[in-house]
Amino acid sequence: MMRTYLPILAIVGLIAAIPFAVTSNTALNFVVFVLIIALGAQGWNLLGGVGGQFSFGHAAFFGTGAYVSAILQVRYGLNAWIAMAAGILLGAAVAWGIGFLSFRAGLRGSYFALVTLAFAEVLRILANAVPITGGAAGLLLKLDIGVLNLQFASRAAFLWLALGCVAAGLVLCRWIMDSRFGAQLVAVRENEDAARALGVDVLAVKLKAITVSGALTAAAGCLYLQYFLYLDANIAYGVWISIEVLLAAMVGGRGLVLGPLVGAFTLHGLGDLTKQFAGGIPGIDLAAYGTVLILVVAFAPGGVLGLLTRLWTRRAAAQPAGGRA
């Protein structure tokens, strides 16, 4: 049983060691940002990858986490840790609400994707308009370094914090995948009618999935806030984050526990490389994203991890024959 957690331990250990090998601020910034995306993508992956309910509006959860945390700190002077916990809870609650409305109405596939997008857009427009969010000016978190304030002088410390959240998310997802709930969620993805015939309460399973999914992505929103100390509606509820988390999960290997983390590193690694080689052209990294996505969809539906596993098993299968030759 513990064996299934070994890959998580290995990859988390590897990332934890990065600050010892690399000290450049740019590199550490890169890793922190990727970890935040990876955490958000883990949320997407649970609902979209494992459960087969493709959301195009995870910004709704990311933004709610970030805004709730920011508002509680800026307007009510609440402790950052408690504010973050509240942000995660509210993100989960919003997810449950959106899930209740859309799943109960029987929305699936592209209809579900469009409705989630619509919810996120409505929240974006609201956040831009109401005073409590600071409107178009946004919200600035006061720079006040201290563990209690979830602000760190060293980038390495924040990296470890983000990594801790990612690791917790990975363990949670692994545990879910090995549980009854995980099996039922996969069954719902594969065939809802067959799942119902076997006693699976499809609506309840989807609601549970979107709630946990919302919590994970909201946590990413809270981390984003603590790292950049600034929010506005286009950051918090913008389509960019919905796309980021979806892409990371798809590229890494949807439905696989480590998929989002691998995908986030692959995407942003490639994006940054392209920027370095063709930095002059604005938006070139986005073009790279698009290319990667097309390649994945066309040639590696299981994502990078799926591709690696396939190559590995093929090599393992080819080895005995090669030995004889």
Add this chain to the structure above:
Amino acid sequence: MLDVQDITMRFGGLVAVSGASLSVPKGAIVGLIGPNGAGKTTLFTIIAGFQAPSAGRVAFGGQDITGKPAHIRARLGIARTFQIVQPFAGLNVRENIAVGAYLRHARRADAHARAEEVARRVGLGVDLDKPAASLTVAGRKRLELARALATEPLLLLLDEVLAGLNPSEIRDIIPVIQAIRDDGVTILMIEHVMQAVMNLCSHVHVLARGRMIAQGAPRDVCADPAVIEAYLGKGAAGRIEAGEASDA
């Protein structure tokens, strides 16, 4: 154990099932036969809770379950197979069956152990690690059966689990169904393969154009002129009798 009373099902203008009733006593294997398009599968989906009937009621173990959703009926002990098989195509055989087993076993180890046990029972023991999508027609039918069985049902609804199988595969699976009944599971089966109906069923209901036209012991039902006409067309029974008379 199961009481279906005056079920009517309309799809727009089409009346697929019209005032159909049947009952299944505990411990029996009851057959439901009838020509193509008679409404047999429709009646099954109503019993299993996948569609709400336009009229009529379904009672199970003395309890009215007409308004209950499918997953609750599964918990109460009704399991169905699908005429058009519905495997979880991306999962292997063990995982497919385990989804059923999780209904009564919360822990993964227990659910998987149960799944393996059921797989062996229906002859899928060697295929446990195969992707469901790679199974043959016969294998997929067995998988339907195994998944339903893994929910540990009181009543098993089998919708043409023998269709598409060759005679030797049918011979293999008939004792499996018998053994399931001997373990105390009540069975209601839709079947076109008459050899199996004759072998397995103690009682048969005949549905034609949505109406129950006959019921009784399999041998008697097959000789019923109304049943012969439903299958072969109006006047067929008379022609057959005349033919037999002139042969003599």
